[in-house]
Amino acid sequence: MRLAIPGPTSKGPTEKFTGDVYLNALQSGEDPSRLNSAMVRFSPAARTHWHSHPLGQTLHCTDGMGLVATRDGNVILMRAGDAVYTPPGEEHWHGATQESLMCHLALVEHDNGHTATWLEPVSEHDYQAAHTATHA
Template sequence: METKPTIPTAKAPSHYFTGDVYVDPICRGEDPSRMIVSSVHFAPSARTNWHSHAHGQTLHVTDGIGLVVSRDGTVIRMRPGDTVYTPPGEEHWHGAPEDKFMCHLAMLGGTNDGDGTTWLEPVTNEQYRAAHQQ
């Protein structure tokens, strides 16, 4: 048993996120585990690009209000305590509404060569606004 060192908060890269997003890494699994866990903080209107995960992703909201949207138009509004699972390969985005911060734990299984995330194009302002209409 050991205590792992704290990793400093990092600003999420702007080529994968719109707006101000900050990541606190919690766990980066080592063989045989490939579990990756981060606490991700979204400022109002901040969001991910469209993306998918090789082994799926579980999001657990710890603070604020959030949205998860899939390519088929399904919109899930998340509140503290809510957990949402996106299956392997499902293209989706997640983020905060225009007037609230949101923080979630992002949990996923990594791959041999990274975190297994396939990053796609940014969510347009029109797609973002449409998700709030549902």
């Protein structure tokens, strides 16, 4: 057993995020474990780009309200205490609502060091459509 000290806070890179996003690595999978975890904080309306994970992802919202959306238009409003699972290969994005900060724990397993395939930014139209769908 050992205390896992969170890594320093870093700003999410613009190649993966829109808006102000801050990350703290919590755990990097060390053989035989493949678990990677991070605390991710989103300012209002900040979000990831479209992406997928080779072995899926679990998000556990710890504070605020956020959105998780898939390419087929499925949208979940996530509140503190909620967990959302995206299966392997499913293209999705997640981030804060327009009016709230959001923090989540991101849990992924790496596949030979690969945790995600990053794609294009979420358009303002797609973000607004997801926001409207959950706030109607």
